[in-house]
Each structure stands twice: as C-alpha cells, then as structure tokens.
Amino acid sequence: MKDKVAVIGVGCTKFGERYDRGYEELICDAAFAAYDDAGIDPEEIEAGYLGTYLPGAGGGKSATSLADALRLYGRPITRVENYCATGTDAFRNACLAVAAGAYDIVLVVGAEKLKDRGGRGIPRLGHPLLARGNTAPGLFALAANRYMHTFGLGRETFAAVAVKNHANGAKNEKAHLRNEITVEQVLKAPIIAWPFGLLDCCPTTDGAAAAIVCRAELATRFRKPPVLVKGAALAVETGKPYFDPTFDYLGFRSTQKAAAAAYKMAGLTPRDIDFAEVHDCFTWTEISNTEDLGFCKKGEGGKLAEEGRTALGGDIPINPSGGLKSFGHPIGASGVRMIYEVVTQLRGEAGARQVKSPALGLAHNVGGPGAVSCVVVLGNA
Amino acid sequence: MVGITRLGVYFPRRRLDRGLLARAWGSRPVPGSRTVAAVDQDALTMAVDATLACVGEADPAGFDGLYFASTSAPYLEKQVASIVATAVDLRRTAAVADLGGSTRAGLAALRAAGDAVRAASLAHALVVAADVRLAEPGSELEVQLGDGAACVAVGSRDVVAELVSAASVSEEFTYLWRTDAQRYVQVADARFGNQYGVARDLPEAVTAALRKAELPPGRVARLCLAAPDARAAADAARRIGCDPTTQLLPSLQGETGLLGTPDALVQLVRALETAEPGDFLVVAAYGEGADALVLRATDALPGRRPTPLASRLADGIALPSYERWLRARDVLPADVGGEAVPTYIEWKELKQDIRLYGSRCEACGLVQYPQARVCLGCQARDRMVDAKLAKTGTVFTFTIDNLAPVAEHPMPMVVADLDGGGRIYLQGTDCAEGEIAVGARVQLTFRRLHEAAGNRNYFWKVMPV
Numbered sequence: 001m002k003d004k005v006a007v008i009g010v011g012c013t014k015f016g017e018r019y020d021r022g023y024e025e026l027i028c029d030a031a032f033a034a035y036d037d038a039g040i041d042p043e044e045i046e047a048g049y050l051g052t053y054l055p056g057a058g059g060g061k062s063a064t065s066l067a068d069a070l071r072l073y074g075r076p077i078t079r080v081e082n083y084c085a086t087g088t089d090a091f092r093n094a095c096l097a098v099a100a101g102a103y104d105i106v107l108v109v110g111a112e113k114l115k116d117r118g119g120r121g122i123p124r125l126g127h128p129l130l131a132r133g134n135t136a137p138g139l140f141a142l143a144a145n146r147y148m149h150t151f152g153l154g155r156e157t158f159a160a161v162a163v164k165n166h167a168n169g170a171k172n173e174k175a176h177l178r179n180e181i182t183v184e185q186v187l188k189a190p191i192i193a194w195p196f197g198l199l200d201c202c203p204t205t206d207g208a209a210a211a212i213v214c215r216a217e218l219a220t221r222f223r224k225p226p227v228l229v230k231g232a233a234l235a236v237e238t239g240k241p242y243f244d245p246t247f248d249y250l251g252f253r254s255t256q257k258a259a260a261a262a263y264k265m266a267g268l269t270p271r272d273i274d275f276a277e278v279h280d281c282f283t284w285t286e287i288s289n290t291e292d293l294g295f296c297k298k299g300e301g302g303k304l305a306e307e308g309r310t311a312l313g314g315d316i317p318i319n320p321s322g323g324l325k326s327f328g329h330p331i332g333a334s335g336v337r338m339i340y341e342v343v344t345q346l347r348g349e350a351g352a353r354q355v356k357s358p359a360l361g362l363a364h365n366v367g368g369p370g371a372v373s374c375v376v377v378l379g380n381a
Numbered sequence: 382m383v384g385i386t387r388l389g390v391y392f393p394r395r396r397l398d399r400g401l402l403a404r405a406w407g408s409r410p411v412p413g414s415r416t417v418a419a420v421d422q423d424a425l426t427m428a429v430d431a432t433l434a435c436v437g438e439a440d441p442a443g444f445d446g447l448y449f450a451s452t453s454a455p456y457l458e459k460q461v462a463s464i465v466a467t468a469v470d471l472r473r474t475a476a477v478a479d480l481g482g483s484t485r486a487g488l489a490a491l492r493a494a495g496d497a498v499r500a501a502s503l504a505h506a507l508v509v510a511a512d513v514r515l516a517e518p519g520s521e522l523e524v525q526l527g528d529g530a531a532c533v534a535v536g537s538r539d540v541v542a543e544l545v546s547a548a549s550v551s552e553e554f555t556y557l558w559r560t561d562a563q564r565y566v567q568v569a570d571a572r573f574g575n576q577y578g579v580a581r582d583l584p585e586a587v588t589a590a591l592r593k594a595e596l597p598p599g600r601v602a603r604l605c606l607a608a609p610d611a612r613a614a615a616d617a618a619r620r621i622g623c624d625p626t627t628q629l630l631p632s633l634q635g636e637t638g639l640l641g642t643p644d645a646l647v648q649l650v651r652a653l654e655t656a657e658p659g660d661f662l663v664v665a666a667y668g669e670g671a672d673a674l675v676l677r678a679t680d681a682l683p684g685r686r687p688t689p690l691a692s693r694l695a696d697g698i699a700l701p702s703y704e705r706w707l708r709a710r711d712v713l714p715a716d717v718g719g720e721a722v723p724t725y726i727e728w729k730e731l732k733q734d735i736r737l738y739g740s741r742c743e744a745c746g747l748v749q750y751p752q753a754r755v756c757l758g759c760q761a762r763d764r765m766v767d768a769k770l771a772k773t774g775t776v777f778t779f780t781i782d783n784l785a786p787v788a789e790h791p792m793p794m795v796v797a798d799l800d801g802g803g804r805i806y807l808q809g810t811d812c813a814e815g816e817i818a819v820g821a822r823v824q825l826t827f828r829r830l831h832e833a834a835g836n837r838n839y840f841w842k843v844m845p846v
Contacts, residue, residue, distance in 0.1 A: 141780035242806030
C-alpha cells in the first residue's frame, strides 16, 4: 500500500462540550472543511467510512448517520467500531479500499457526541458479572500501577506528560482544554483511579474530523500538496488482558505489533519518524506508547518526557496538537483527528504548534486497553 | 458416633462503634462496637463465606446436605441454600433446605441434620446460619444486634463433638417479630419476654435434654444460651441448676452483638476452643420456645479445634460514621443502577461464575479464566478440561477506583494470580488503606455485586487475607 494512497483533504471541528451542535451537524462541519480543503465536489466521493463508537440519537448501529448528515446516498458507506482505534481503523479501511483499486476517492469521518450519552459518556456494555466495576481510567491504571511497581517511578513523571500536552493544546484553537497546567496542579488534582488524578485523564469530548483519500496518481488534481500514506496497520490482542496470565502489563503488544507492521510496510524505522500523535488517554499511556512505538527502550518513556525530548522543540515531539489529554477524546473522532493533525503538520500549516519541517509523521490509537491498536505513517510526497 | 466434624465462623470485617449510635441519637453511650455487614453483604453471602471456612480443604463433593437458617434471608421466595451449595461447589444431588422464622432456626437445623445423619438419610451435612437483622434506627435493639454467620458439619466420622441428646419446647409467644411487611425487627415488652419466655422456655428444653442424657446440671462444662438478653440467660442458667459465673458462656453481645440464628453455633465454636475431651456442652437457643442439644467433646477435638473467634474478629475496620452503615443497609439508598443478569446467562455460566471454574489446557497446561474453547497460551482447540480455581492468590496489579458506579468508594479493582493457576479480575472489598498493593495476598469472598430489575446478582470479590 505504500505511496499508493494520498490524503487530499482534512477537516476538524472545534473539540469540546459541543452542546451547541448535534451529532450530524458535527459531521457536516468536519466533512465540509475537508471538501473545501481538497477543493472537491462531494459527488466525486465514491465511498465512505464512518468511525464512531456510539452514533447519534437515531443513528443506530450503522453508517446511516454519515449518509444522512451529508445526504451522501446510493454509495457504500461502512461503519467502523474498534474501541479507541475506531478512527484510525476507519482511515486504514478507506486506504485499503483505494489501494485495492475499488474506489478512486473515499471520505473518512470520525464523529462522536459523548455528551449526548450522559455524564460518563460511555455506557457499560460488558458482561453483567465478569470485570464489572471496570472504568476506562481504572483499566489503564492497572497497567500504570504495575509499570510504576516495576520501574520505580512516581506520579510526577506521569505529570510531565500532562503539563506538556496542555502547553501544546493551549496553542491550538480547536483543542478542548486550552489551559496550561503545572506538575503541582496535576499531583494535587482529585484521584479518579489511582494513580491517575483528574489531570492525568483526557476529558469527555464531542467532536468530529474528516479526511479524504484518493489514488496517489490523482492527488495532484486537488488544491493542496498531497500527503502520502506510507504504512497503516492494525493489531488485535485479547480484549480481556486482566484474565491473561501471560500479560506483563508493562505495555501493549497490539501497539508493538501494529507499529512493526506499519514500519515494515513503510520501509522505515522509528528513528525516521519526525513527530507522532499517540494515544494519551491517560498520562501513563503516552509514556508506554513511546516505548511500544520504538522511540525509546521499555522503561525509558518517562525519562523521554521528563527530559523534554517529546516537547514541541524536542527531538521526537509527541502530540504537538495537545493530544487526547488537551485536544480531547471523542472516541471515534480521535483517530481521524490525528490524521488531520499529522497532515496539517506535514503541510507546515500548524501555526503556533508547528513542528520544525517534518517529513514523516505517525498517528497511533490504542483501545481496550491494549486490545486494539492502529498505527498510520504519513509522509510528504 | 454422630456429631460435629468441622466448624467455621464468619464475621463481616466492618465494625460500628456504639458511640456513633449514641451520638446519632443522643442516647446513653454503650461501650464497644458491633459487627456490621458491608453494603455488598447479606445473610446469603456471609453463609457462603462461613461454609467455605467450615469446609476448608475438604472435598465439597463429600457433603450430601446443606441447611441454611436465617431470619433475614435476602429472598422470601427463591432458595438460598441452593445458591450457597452451588457457590461452595456441592454436588447437584445434595439435599438442601432453608429454615427461618425464628432465631432458634440455626440450632433447629443442627438438630435436624443430626437426626438425618443418625437415621442414615444423610452422610455428612452442612448447617449454616447467617443473619443481618435490622432494628428500627434509634432503637435499643439497634445497639444490641450484630451481624455474622456460622457453619457446622454433621457426620459420623472424625467427630469432634458428639451429639448426645436433644429436646425442644414450642409455644406461641410474642417477644421479637417481623411481619412480611416490616423491615425492622419489632420488640414487645422485654421484661415480660425475658421472664415468661426466655427464662421459662430455655430451662425447660435444657432440663429435658440433660434428663435424656442422664446428666446432672453440675456436670455441664459449658452452657451456651442464645437469648435476646444476657440477664435473662443468667436467670435461665440458674433455673437449669448451673452457675452463671462458672458454667454459662458469656454472651457475645459485647464483642459482636447478638447474632440471631448463628448465635448458638458461634457460642458452640467458642466453647470448643477450650473444651477438653469428655467435656459435656449444652447449646440452647430461644425463640417462641427453645431447642437444646447436649454434646460431648471427643478425643479428636484437640487436634481439630475450630479457628478461635478472636482471630476471626481481629483486623476489623471501623466505619467512619453511622450514615455509612445506613447506606450499607440501604436505609439511605444509593442508586447505582446497573443491568440485570439475564437468567439464561446466569444458568449457562453457573460453573464458571458461581462455582468458579476456569479451563486448563491439556496441551500446554495453562489455567485460564473465563472458560474458553481455544487456549490463550498455545491456541490448541477444544483441549480444555474444567479447572476449579483456588480462592486465594496474589495481587498482580490493581487500581483504587473513584469513578465506577458502585455504592461505596474508593473501590479497589484487582488483578490477582490465583494459587494453582488462573488470573482473575475482581472488585476488592473490605480493604483498609494500603492493604491492596502489588504482591499482597488476597482471598475470594462471595458478595452481592449489584441489584437491578428487582433482582440481586452475586459474584466473587477479593479482600485481604
């Protein structure tokens, strides 16, 4: 698939508590921006992929919300749902369809309106007895506690990630949380699920993002310089890691495997990547991801953050957008939002949060936790 | 010889300082604390934990009967004994029954089990009694009660206390009651109840049992009287012809509170902590009449003494407030919501969820939970055999969650490696701060997980050893 698919347009709504916008309106905002970005007539779109964890009211468990929002009828539209890797997996499927020669131009939208689903955003869908009592922070905290126990680090190391991502997000007008914070604030925030305090956690966010991909040969027809898909891979591991006696809880095998496959497809190594948007649903997650993606050795992700190497001016900037932590995390939208950010950075259009002249960027989602991971590598043509 | 072969006692870990009750109601402070069930406990769950304590390392398949006694069963229709029997992994062919109605039902169940074994109708039966009785907030009874459970096994091999004789008295009498429309135990005139109920019926039953055993009251080493009032018990002891100061076992009221149906069985455990082989023990319980049993400690007792009550009562966790207890008992309800467990899922997964079996792969040996067809370790297909999981283990990792929709925070969630294999992920309960950590030892306990659609759902949790 390497270099066979190009991203020709991206769009993203303002992320946040979007009480002012319905689910389908958010889809419109993101898709219209992508249409304009590419300079494309929607009639040219041959197929669509909707990444969403919970569709809007009336949307059902299907892709009809995308069709209805954009009146994009009579075409194949597929709904993708794969935990927090939903958005990047929707993008990956669109790329596969184009690379396979099935369509020339495909629209990908990730959308989520968590605030319409009650205060906690995510209704419980699990087994009525087994694993009951789990929460998203609680599940990642299981890994964080084992990691802290093994590598002997403290909450202040995790806090460095939150401080950095809020600093980046403060520069980003589309971000949900735009306030800069201090290590002390992170440490003093109320505990949600030990060791995570409120400021170790990403917010519950509404938002949508869109990307339009096409066959690479056609890309020059459109408005902006194309960005090429170098590699995209998904890996699935157990969705019940807490029952797996062989799991060490120090990182996620799905990320390691998806990254290896994406690098192999791209013919690249982690050293070649100039910056990355990685899944920082909780502060520890980013630290572990930087290791699983190969930017440092296992156990050294905390040092990477504390030494400023993942900051905007560091040698491997991580989450220049502000990440899930500050930009927000509308589940199905996040992965497509990452594609939007990587494309924006590669084009040099990121303004105050611009990474210095990047050529290769990476987007990564992990959900489950650790059950599903998707890695996408994009590069300038 | 028919008698008691094993004993187990279970007390909830929570304690309510009686001073908190006095402060709440402006009443006269009474010293000490009482045992109180946690929000996830009821008579059913404590019965499971007491039965597990009684069965210990023995093979559950060796017990062919189980009687559950309680005045506070969480179901008025739906058998509790069968849930207890399933959770402790008895065979489906075990004869089980629920007894209730009176606090002497615990001892009545023991008498019935003894008769069944003596008649060779049952070989080895379990008798478990548990109560979480609720008194009117602010009442004197609220201070006096306590929560707990006890289980004894009755058989004819390895008997530690022989059942020598039994006698009963029954008569309509209104002292303590609760109608099907009432939540709190009601009390009539205590002076009348003690004088014409307790101090009349207990001596009559005990004297009859002693006569059957041809035993003079002076030969009784320990007199255990389960009565709603300590002074009434002393009066009864005197009327029996026993010395209340030397022969009567002190009431549990100060240590735990009056326990209801398990009271007589718990007193028996205490008496057996120190009894010598050949000692005669009398156990009797009051309730619209009385049941009395005469037992004799055997030579096997010193090698097989029950775990002392003191160690079962150690490491209590004091509740910070009276309100926390009212919340635990649903007097101040907590609406945490949740979905019902579909009855067919419960039925399909009974072995996995309630009997707690995982799978062992015959190809690679990995023990895994929940049960699966393809091995997690080697992907072998349909090579699984049932593997019963141990109820002890070590914390691999954990979190302390403040977000989950449960009635009480902070709530630990624990990933534990069970002894003998299998990794499990369960809610933690009854933990003091710092007790749940990587490497900590934990044990499984049966709890009410949640309530939804008008039904109660039970499952395992972990707590510190």
